[in-house]
Amino acid sequence: MKKVTGLFLVLVVAGFVMISGCTQTSSDTGSGTNATGTEEINFGYQPSTHQLAYMTAMSKGWWEQNLASYGYSIDSSKNEYQFPTGAPEMQAMLGGDIDVAYVGAAPVLSAISTGLDAKIVGAVQTQGSAIVVRPDINYTGPESLVGKTIATFPEGTIQDTLLREWFADNGIDADNDVDIRPMGPGDAITAITAGQVDAVFLPAPSPTIIQNDGSGKIVEWSGNMSPNHPCCVLVVSGKLIRDNPDAVTEIVKTHIQATEYNKKHLDEAAGIYANYTKNTKEVAEQSFENWDGNWVSDPNLIVDGVMSYVKTQNELGYITKNLTKDDIFDLSFYEKATSSA
Amino acid sequence: MAAKNTENRNKILYPVTSIIVFILVWQIIAEFLVGNPFLLPSFTDTVSAFLNMVFGTKGTLLNDLGYSLLHFFIGMFFALAVGIPVGIAMGWFKNVNRALNPVIELIRPIPPLAWIPFAIIWFGLTNAAAGFIIFIGAVFPIIINTYTGFKGVPKVFIEAGKVLGCTSNLNLIRHIAFPSAVPSIISGIRISMGVGWMCLVGAEIFGAGSGKYGLGKNLWTYYNLHQMPSVVVYMVILGFIGIVIDQLFRYYVNTQMLKWQEDL
Numbered sequence: 001m002k003k004v005t006g007l008f009l010v011l012v013v014a015g016f017v018m019i020s021g022c023t024q025t026s027s028d029t030g031s032g033t034n035a036t037g038t039e040e041i042n043f044g045y046q047p048s049t050h051q052l053a054y055m056t057a058m059s060k061g062w063w064e065q066n067l068a069s070y071g072y073s074i075d076s077s078k079n080e081y082q083f084p085t086g087a088p089e090m091q092a093m094l095g096g097d098i099d100v101a102y103v104g105a106a107p108v109l110s111a112i113s114t115g116l117d118a119k120i121v122g123a124v125q126t127q128g129s130a131i132v133v134r135p136d137i138n139y140t141g142p143e144s145l146v147g148k149t150i151a152t153f154p155e156g157t158i159q160d161t162l163l164r165e166w167f168a169d170n171g172i173d174a175d176n177d178v179d180i181r182p183m184g185p186g187d188a189i190t191a192i193t194a195g196q197v198d199a200v201f202l203p204a205p206s207p208t209i210i211q212n213d214g215s216g217k218i219v220e221w222s223g224n225m226s227p228n229h230p231c232c233v234l235v236v237s238g239k240l241i242r243d244n245p246d247a248v249t250e251i252v253k254t255h256i257q258a259t260e261y262n263k264k265h266l267d268e269a270a271g272i273y274a275n276y277t278k279n280t281k282e283v284a285e286q287s288f289e290n291w292d293g294n295w296v297s298d299p300n301l302i303v304d305g306v307m308s309y310v311k312t313q314n315e316l317g318y319i320t321k322n323l324t325k326d327d328i329f330d331l332s333f334y335e336k337a338t339s340s341a
Numbered sequence: 342m343a344a345k346n347t348e349n350r351n352k353i354l355y356p357v358t359s360i361i362v363f364i365l366v367w368q369i370i371a372e373f374l375v376g377n378p379f380l381l382p383s384f385t386d387t388v389s390a391f392l393n394m395v396f397g398t399k400g401t402l403l404n405d406l407g408y409s410l411l412h413f414f415i416g417m418f419f420a421l422a423v424g425i426p427v428g429i430a431m432g433w434f435k436n437v438n439r440a441l442n443p444v445i446e447l448i449r450p451i452p453p454l455a456w457i458p459f460a461i462i463w464f465g466l467t468n469a470a471a472g473f474i475i476f477i478g479a480v481f482p483i484i485i486n487t488y489t490g491f492k493g494v495p496k497v498f499i500e501a502g503k504v505l506g507c508t509s510n511l512n513l514i515r516h517i518a519f520p521s522a523v524p525s526i527i528s529g530i531r532i533s534m535g536v537g538w539m540c541l542v543g544a545e546i547f548g549a550g551s552g553k554y555g556l557g558k559n560l561w562t563y564y565n566l567h568q569m570p571s572v573v574v575y576m577v578i579l580g581f582i583g584i585v586i587d588q589l590f591r592y593y594v595n596t597q598m599l600k601w602q603e604d605l
Contacts, residue, residue: 087565094379094567107565114567115379149466151548154565181466181548182562190458191548196465317399318566 038073041240041247043080044089044098047277049204049287050125050232051102052269053258053295055276060261066254070247084184085153093118093237100251101235104158105306106313108235112327113319117238119330122252123302124232124259127223128293129159130207132216133199134192139219142170146177148198151191154182156318158231158309163201165312166225192216203231205279205287212283221292230302230309231293241330252337256297263295299334382570387577390570401554405575406582409541409556411468413586416475416537416544424480424533425526428487432522433514438488445484453478454543466548471555474544479537486529490522527594534590538583556582 043063045054057063063074081098083089086107092098094116101108102124112118133139137148145167153159160182167174174180181197185206191197193215200210201222210216222229234255236248262269270284296302303325310328313319321327364384371383378386394400427445431438453474464470494517502517545557552558560575 085565087567091564091567110566114569115377116567149552151466155562156566179552181552182565183546183548187457187461187547190461191466194462194465196461 038068039071040079041067041072041074041099042097043074044083044092044101044103045080046083046085046089046102048206048232049273049284049291050128050293052262052273053124053255053297054102056262056269056272057254057258059272059275060258062254062257063251066250066257067247070244070250072247084186086157087154090116093235096237099237099240102232103235105230105233105302106158106161106309107156108233109306109310109313109323109328110156110319113321113323118235119238119241120233120299120306120328121236121241121248121330121333122234122255123230123296123299124234124255126228126230126294126296126302126305127221128231128291129162129201129203129222130218130291131199131201131220131225132192132207132210133219134195134216135214137198139217142167142172145199146172149179149181149196150199150201151181151183151188151197152201153184153188155316156313159201159203161309161312161316161318162222162226162229164316165308189215204291204293205283208287208290209279209283212286218290223292226305228301228305230305233299233302233306234297236330236333245333249333249336252297252333256337259295259297297334298338299329299331303329303331379567379569382573386570387573390568391574394571394574401559402574402578404551404554405556405559406578408468408550408554408558409545409582412471412544412550412555413475413537413541415468415472416479416540417534419472419476420479420483420533420537421530423476424483424529425487428484428526428529429491429514429519431484432488432491433510433518445481449481451477453540457543457547460544460549461547464549466550466552468550470547471541471544471549474549475537475540478540479533482533482536483526483529486532487522487526490525490529491518493525494518494521523598527598531587531590534586535583538579538586541579 041063043054043058045051058074058076058080067074081089081092083092083103086104087110089098089101089103090107090111093101094111094114101118105120108116108118108120131145131150133144133148138144150163152163160180163180164174167178172178181191183191185202188197188200188202189206189210192200192210193213200206200216202210207216207218211218222231234252236251241248266288267285270281270288273279273284274281306328307325310319310323314322368384371378371381371386375381382390391402394402427441431441431445456474456477460470460473464473498517498521499513502513507513507516541555542557542560545555546561549555550558556575556579560572560579563569563571563575
């Protein structure tokens with residue numbers, strides 16, 4: 001019996017040693033040098049059709065291929081991190097675990113106001129979120145949502161900021177006239193499917209998923225709420241910008257390449273999205289057909305919109321610093337990427 | 342007399358000194374070694390955030406406390422109402438144990454957070470949904486300890502009870518087994534209160550309750566906004582309230598239910 005116990009303990013200790021050995025990669029502390037002597041760049045993203053450019057570039061090996069000449073290696077099994085919403089993604093970037101992030105512009109603002117050393121170097125997409133109401137609700141405009149419970153992403157995200165801004169623009173007090181419940185996409189879909197909330201405001205493809213299930217109907221795309229509003233952006237850490245600005249220009253170039261590719265190859269893009277997530281290709285295709293989003297890469301298109309979020313977030317008390325354009329953006333990489341193209 | 346005075350003085354001196362040293366070390370490390378309030382907010386950053394939450398226009402601390410206690414008491418009430426009878430039945434009746442044990446052992450390892458989808462579906466975004474997550478965390482330690490307490494009742498007590506005319510199961514449970522199992526049941530309740538309180542953040546992050554208030558809910562709000570001094574305030578308050586609940590329970594139990602132990 002003692003031998004069996006001893007053997008068990010030896011196996012447990014050996015297991016811990018092996019596990020701890022396996023987890024001691026350079027990616028544990030953000031970018032760093034790996035065993036082959038090349039540097040690694042860690043990417044953060046969310047599984048939304050908004051950020052398809054990231055997925056396409058990774059699926060096609062463009063990140064690895066285009067950045068290899070700058071001394072970087074990128075492996076999807078080690079260097080990519082998926083997040084449910086922008087807030088934890090920015091938290092990871094603040095902690096130094098992420099070097100490049102595809103993320104909503106709003107969480108970037110609260111992160112920069114609390115000391116994130118990073119800049120927006122590219123736009124990823126505009127519009128593309130929707131209000132979905134339960135099938136039995138007769139929606140005629142924002143006033144139809146008064147007294148209703150609406151699930152959306154947590155405070156500080158694009159959806160929360162945009163929804164509150166939209167209600168304020170329509171004379172509705174977001175704190176008292178409606179009941180906004182912050183939650184992740186899975187919880188919000190569950191809540192409307194179970195009839196526990198009256199509406200949700202979520203990024204694509206969640207509105208399409210809910211509508212396909214018959215649990216709700218899309219009544220307002222975010223482009224109607226705020227035309228051409230910025231949504232996801234490409235953010236690069238200050239360290240990477242200072243250490244290897246040429247590589248950052250290459251990152252922007254790769255992003256432009258993937259963005260343009262997706263626009264021209266929607267069918268393949270839907271397949272890439274389906275492979276990257278647990279959604280089907282059909283859902284991705286339907287989402288591409290019915291959404292109002294636009295994949296873009298030029299950050300100049302979103303500067304005014306992002307500065308408007310700064311104002312809204314200040315009013316909401318989410319940020320206390322009055323961030324300037326230069327605090328948030330570095331437009332030079334896009335200029336270099338497009339001028340040498 | 343002098344020895345007793347010294348003992349009384351030490352009872353206060355040591356904890357107070359330890360807390361003061363802890364605060365000083367915290368402040369020095371945060372201010373001079375780390376130097377980044379995101380990575381480690383200093384004590385003064387945290388105090389400033391606390392004052393802002395209590396006296397600032399956007400502070401919701403008192404409402405948060407009220408809602409969190411409501412969620413906790415809903416969860417604990419049902420954990421006690423379900424856990425103690427189930428534990429008693431399993432500990433006293435072999436066939437009940439045979440029937441329930443596999444089911445309980447199957448459900449027990451499921452983390453409380455995994456129940457969030459069903460909390461939303463079954464209870465909606467209500468206080469009961471948050472209470473349900475706390476219930477899931479709290480009920481199993483009560484069942485296990487009550488069961489263990491009943492299994493450990495000395496046979497001689499039961500035989501003595503029977504000899505003295507206590508023959509029915511109900512009477513034996515009420516007059517013999519339950520009093521004997523009380524210490525074990527109480528330690529189960531203490532464990533479950535700790536686990537239940539620890540489940541509070543998870544119970545409030547999915548929009549349950551008011552959707553606006555709750556210590557866990559707003560700890561998560563400040564986390565989403567990267568305002569780490571405020572996160573620390575909520576963490577400290579969660580820890581502090583946890584201690585207060587435990588101390589109040591221990592005081593009540595020691596003075597009301599386990600007073601007989603002092604005479605042993």
